[in-house]
Amino acid sequence: MPEPTSLPRKFPGRLPLTERNHLANALRTETVGGVILLVAAVAALIWTNTFSGSYASVRDFHFGPASLGLHLSVQHWAADGLLAVFFFVAGVELKRELVAGELRDPKAAALPVIAALSGMAMPAVVYVLVNIVGGGSLSGWAVPTATDIAFALAVLAVLGTSLPSALRAFLLTLAVVDDLFAILIIAIFFTSDLNFAALGGAVAGLLVFWLLLRKGVRGWYVYVPLALVIWGLMYNSGIHATIAGVAMGLMLRCTRREGEARSPGERVEHLVRPLSAGLAVPLFALFAAGVAISGGALGQVFTRPETLGVVLGLVVGKAVGIFGGTWLAARFTKAQLNSDLVWADIFAVATLAGIGFTVSLLIGELAFTTDASLTDEVKAAVLIGSAIATVLAGFLLKLRVHHYRALCDEEERDEDLDGVPDIYEQDDPGYHLRMAEIYEAKAAEHRRRAEHATATRDDGDSPA
Numbered sequence: 048m049p050e051p052t053s054l055p056r057k058f059p060g061r062l063p064l065t066e067r068n069h070l071a072n073a074l075r076t077e078t079v080g081g082v083i084l085l086v087a088a089v090a091a092l093i094w095t096n097t098f099s100g101s102y103a104s105v106r107d108f109h110f111g112p113a114s115l116g117l118h119l120s121v122q123h124w125a126a127d128g129l130l131a132v133f134f135f136v137a138g139v140e141l142k143r144e145l146v147a148g149e150l151r152d153p154k155a156a157a158l159p160v161i162a163a164l165s166g167m168a169m170p171a172v173v174y175v176l177v178n179i180v181g182g183g184s185l186s187g188w189a190v191p192t193a194t195d196i197a198f199a200l201a202v203l204a205v206l207g208t209s210l211p212s213a214l215r216a217f218l219l220t221l222a223v224v225d226d227l228f229a230i231l232i233i234a235i236f237f238t239s240d241l242n243f244a245a246l247g248g249a250v251a252g253l254l255v256f257w258l259l260l261r262k263g264v265r266g267w268y269v270y271v272p273l274a275l276v277i278w279g280l281m282y283n284s285g286i287h288a289t290i291a292g293v294a295m296g297l298m299l300r301c302t303r304r305e306g307e308a309r310s311p312g313e314r315v316e317h318l319v320r321p322l323s324a325g326l327a328v329p330l331f332a333l334f335a336a337g338v339a340i341s342g343g344a345l346g347q348v349f350t351r352p353e354t355l356g357v358v359l360g361l362v363v364g365k366a367v368g369i370f371g372g373t374w375l376a377a378r379f380t381k382a383q384l385n386s387d388l389v390w391a392d393i394f395a396v397a398t399l400a401g402i403g404f405t406v407s408l409l410i411g412e413l414a415f416t417t418d419a420s421l422t423d424e425v426k427a428a429v430l431i432g433s434a435i436a437t438v439l440a441g442f443l444l445k446l447r448v449h450h451y452r453a454l455c456d457e458e459e460r461d462e463d464l465d466g467v468p469d470i471y472e473q474d475d476p477g478y479h480l481r482m483a484e485i486y487e488a489k490a491a492e493h494r495r496r497a498e499h500a501t502a503t504r505d506d507g508d509s510p511a
Contacts, residue, residue, distance in 0.1 A: 058158055058382050059213035067212055073140075073219070073320065080324020081201025087329035088336040088404070088430070095337035106334045116283045122334045126409055129327035131278055131292035133405070136323045137226040138296020139316045146301050149220045158376045159217060163224035165372025166400060167192040170364030174356035181352025187414045187425055189236065191360025191432065193229045193406035196222035197324055198433065199399050199440075206441050210396075211454040213385055218396050221369065229406045230293050237413040239285040246284035249291065252277035257298050260311070287413070328405055335408040338426045345431070353421060354428035357411075361401045361432030362439070369397035387454055395443035401436030403429060 095102040111117040111124070119127065141150075150156040170191035178185055196219060203210060210218075256273055274295060282288035301312035309317070348354040373393055377384065384390065411425040444451070461468050 057385050058377065059217040059385055059388070071212070072317075076320050076324050077197045078200040078204045080321070080328060081197035081199070082204055083325055083329045084197055084332050084404070085201050085205070087332040091333045091335075091337040092340065092430075096340055099339065102337050106337065115279060117279060125331040125334045126412060127282055127288040128278070129331050130405075130409060131289045132319065132323045132327040133292070133331075134226075134230065134289040135292035135296040136316060136320050137223070137230070138293040139299055139301065139312050139319075140296075141223050141227055141293075142297050142299060143301040143312055143316070144220065144223050149216065150223075154380075157380055158373065158382055159220040160224055161376040162369050162373040163221045164228070165375075166194070166221065166365050166369035166397065167225060167228055169368025169371070170360030173364035174360045177356035177359060178352045181355070183352030183356065184415075184421075187353050187357060187411065189229075189232045190407050190411045190414060190425060190429065191357050191364060191403055192225075192232070193403045193410065194222050194225045194365070194400045195402050195404035195406065195433070197328060198402045198404040202399065202402065202437050202441065203444075206444065209448075209452050209455040210444075211387070211451060212458060214388070214392060214396055214451075217393075218400065221396075221400055225400075226406070229410070230290065233287045233410065233413065234290050237287060237410070241285045242283055245280045246286065249277055249280035249284055249286075252280060253291075253294055253298070256295055260298055260300065289409075331405065332408070335412065336404075336426065336430060338423045338430070340427065345427070347424065348428050348431055351424065353415075354424050357407075357425055357428035358432040358435065361403050361407070361429070362398075362435050365401035365403070365436070366394065366398045366439075369400055370394045373397070391443070392447060395440055395447070398436055398443055399440035401440070402433045403436075404433050407433075 091102075106122045107120050109118055109120050111119050144150040149159060171188045174188050174191055175185060177183070178187075199218065199222075252273060256270070256277065259269065259273075274291075277295065278288055278291045281291035299310075299312035299315055301310050303310045303313075348358060370390075370393055374390070376382070384393070407429045408426055411429060412422060415422045415425060458468055
């Protein structure tokens with residue numbers, strides 16, 4: 048008798064209900080934060096191009112304890128301090144994906160991981176090729192590798208396009224893996240001379256942080272001061288300070304124990320994510336996206352190899368890398384595309400991932416620290432590349448918007464009003480029986496009301 052063969056894996060697959068609810072809450076916050084991020088980016092461009100003197104004076108204003116090596120400009124406090132909050136949330140989300148989400152199962156994780164890696168490698172290749180041919184600097188190879196999930200979701204909110212949860216989960220998983228490797232790139236390639244004493248202190252602080260978590264110690268008044276000390280030591284060690292945020296995020300427990308409605312990681316993420324999306328990232332954008340824009344400057348973006356490499360990396364490299372990696376992974380893992388979707392949907396999401404705002408701006412600052420004018424030009428290239436990716440993705444998504452809305456409506460349908468979408472109950476053997484009972488009850492009520500109306504009707508003697 049032949050052995051049974053396993054069914055081909057569907058992707059992007061339907062999430063379990065708990066994961067779907069978590070995703071909906073997280074994306075709701077990120078979408079609102081993304082809209083604030085868009086406003087902050089536009090405000091930065093208007094401010095720097097109308098009142099450039101005041102913008103520069105605020106951005107370059109220094110404050111902080113010099114004795115602790117923390118007398119920093121407003122721009123550096125935003126990039127090294129506020130973004131640590133963003134990367135802390137990224138660390139928690141990565142930990143959750145690894146222990147309870149899409150990355151928990153190695154077979155299921157293979158496809159989005161390959162897609163994300165391809166989506167980071169191809170932009171770097173495009174940048175390098177452009178700069179080899181044009182004789183430019185290779186220092187910015189990592190700039191177009193990042194995806195900004197908040198900005199991408201804000202674009203979806205502005206466009207009014209409702210992506211089905213499977214595609215949103217695919218995009219979020221890509222962004223989580225993308226964040227992981229962006230963190231590794233920052234830690235490995237953009238670390239200055241190490242101060243081993245400060246690094247040892249940071250590691251010791253992280254060990255204390257981990258031990259307190261293991262002992263079940265609770266209270267923000269314990270962890271927040273400790274986190275600030277760890278961050279300060281990490282900054283002075285020469286390793287980018289955002290790495291401290293990631294490390295602490297990865298230490299939180301993201302699995303639920305008996306009697307817990309939410310794990311500690313989920314509780315902390317729920318509290319900190321609005322701070323990250325609504326304040327930390329927009330303030331970073333406000334002081335990072337302020338670049339002077341003129342006709343000549345815009346034209347130079349498409350003629351200078353460093354900036355052209357960034358634009359093409361974001362627009363072409365991301366789309367080709369993610370789509371190609373997904374197609375190859377599906378082919379060699381024998382995974383099958385979700386029957387509700389077509390490959391054009393994957394390409395549209397891949398194009399949307401070309402919006403590389405926050406981390407791309409950060410890496411752009413780190414890559415060209417010795418050339419302020421080139422840093423500004425690379426920032427302009429990030430903005431232009433992200434804008435082009437936005438327009439292209441918006442056009443592609445609009446082509447299928449009616450189909451997406453139909454899928455979303457089907458996902459949200461709850462005819463029995465039990466708080467669980469019907470699509471999650473259809474595989475339950477008792478689902479159809481319960482639905483038949485509900486319909487019969489509704490029909491019986493309708494008949495009862497009709498009979499009552501007939502019984503009380505007379506030939507005109509009843510009051511009008």
